Amino acid sequence: MQSTVVSMENGKDFAVVNRTGQNRALPHRMLQLLVVFLGLCFIFSVVSVYMIRHYGADNVLAAAKPSFQPCFEKEPISLERWIKPPSKLLHSMSDEELFWRASLVPQIKKYPFNRVPKIAFMFLTKGPLPLAPLWERFFKGHSGLYSIYIHSLPSYQADFPPTSVFYGRQVPSQVAEWGRMSICDAERRLLANALLDLNNEWFVLLSESCIPLYNFSIIYHYITKSKYSFVGAFDDPGPFGRGRYNENMAPEVQISQWRKGAQWFQINRKLALIIVADTKFYPKFAEFCRSPCYVDEHYFPTMLTIQAPNQLANRSITWVDWSRGGAHPATFGSADITEPFIRGILENHTCPYNDQPTSICYLFARKFAPSTLQPLFFLAPKYFGY
Ligand SMILES: *[C@@H]1O[C@H](CO)[C@@H](O)[C@H](O)[C@H]1NC(C)=O
Numbered sequence: 001m002q003s004t005v006v007s008m009e010n011g012k013d014f015a016v017v018n019r020t021g022q023n024r025a026l027p028h029r030m031l032q033l034l035v036v037f038l039g040l041c042f043i044f045s046v047v048s049v050y051m052i053r054h055y056g057a058d059n060v061l062a063a064a065k066p067s068f069q070p071c072f073e074k075e076p077i078s079l080e081r082w083i084k085p086p087s088k089l090l091h092s093m094s095d096e097e098l099f100w101r102a103s104l105v106p107q108i109k110k111y112p113f114n115r116v117p118k119i120a121f122m123f124l125t126k127g128p129l130p131l132a133p134l135w136e137r138f139f140k141g142h143s144g145l146y147s148i149y150i151h152s153l154p155s156y157q158a159d160f161p162p163t164s165v166f167y168g169r170q171v172p173s174q175v176a177e178w179g180r181m182s183i184c185d186a187e188r189r190l191l192a193n194a195l196l197d198l199n200n201e202w203f204v205l206l207s208e209s210c211i212p213l214y215n216f217s218i219i220y221h222y223i224t225k226s227k228y229s230f231v232g233a234f235d236d237p238g239p240f241g242r243g244r245y246n247e248n249m250a251p252e253v254q255i256s257q258w259r260k261g262a263q264w265f266q267i268n269r270k271l272a273l274i275i276v277a278d279t280k281f282y283p284k285f286a287e288f289c290r291s292p293c294y295v296d297e298h299y300f301p302t303m304l305t306i307q308a309p310n311q312l313a314n315r316s317i318t319w320v321d322w323s324r325g326g327a328h329p330a331t332f333g334s335a336d337i338t339e340p341f342i343r344g345i346l347e348n349h350t351c352p353y354n355d356q357p358t359s360i361c362y363l364f365a366r367k368f369a370p371s372t373l374q375p376l377f378f379l380a381p382k383y384f385g386y
């Protein structure tokens, strides 16, 4: 203690000595500088007065202007600035900031520009996209009608070449675990990032094991002409449905409103906004839908059933095979990919579309292992039309 005090005192003394040492030399220097400064001022005002008399104030100011210009916007603000999607998907916003920004909605319904509505394809993945070549072929020739977003584990470094449709399409991600609220957080994060592009009108959630079952034109037409959004939502009276309801969720959620469904949704912009802006149901599900309640199977179907029941088709358009039993649907390998198998996915379905029966019920299918890429690539032109 003693020694630090002493050294501090010493330091102070030193500073005082130093300052007094300078004190004598200073006034003289300052005086010299002042004279030079006053001289310059005088010359400058004489020159100014002379120039303003001869050329007029406006011209002199105009001549001086270019040197100031970089301080101001070069062009006036145009509409472009508000409607252009962000050029880079990476940003430094927190979820709270991002969701707030994404929830901003124009109050005038008619767009004052030619808006071409796009489908946002949102990939919720662990890391790589092994079926990317199939998707590349699917998207080819349709730029302007879709945008892509990828949420992967934050540790994963994507290495798509700049020519790929997946290049630079990663959004800031966080660890997401199946069955936990963090998976819903990841889905909301994908939606919020996609909402930042005003032209995205429909939002499709996919995984790395999904494939498209039709060509782009058919899928675009099917989704954009649908009166309803495709969210799997059904009332399951059993232990894995209503059995997972917790009375503490009332009054926000009643047991009669409790719904179940796989999370692979396809929704319009209005429903995407409802999901991103939700602060009412989120805390209830985060607190009271925990194992053995799988929150990703209940949160969106229930919350949308309460808030927008008339906009839901209550069915998913992603085909999956539960026939093998167990807690997970079947994953197919290369040996499964035969022509009868593909026909089985595409044929003999009936379901309502815009309140009329149709045979096209599924636009996507899962779960396909990386080994299926080659046989699928070979069969896609014949069966999927791309
Ligand atoms: C998509 O598939 C349909 C039906 O198979 C076909 O009529 C259409 O020409 C295809 N579109 C493109 C762009 O290939």
Ligand SMILES: *[C@@H]1O[C@H](CO)[C@@H](O)[C@H](O)[C@H]1NC(C)=O
Binding pocket: 228, 305, 309, 310, 312, 313, 314
């Ligand atoms: C979907 O279910 C809700 C109630 O859960 C219902 O109001 C709505 O009409 C259903 N949608 C269709 C297309 O039948």
Ligand SMILES: *[C@@H]1O[C@H](CO)[C@@H](O)[C@H](O)[C@H]1NC(C)=O
Binding pocket: 340, 343, 344, 347, 348
């Ligand atoms: C579809 O149904 C028809 C008539 O019932 C049947 O002949 C055909 O084999 C079925 N296709 C598949 C792939 O199951």
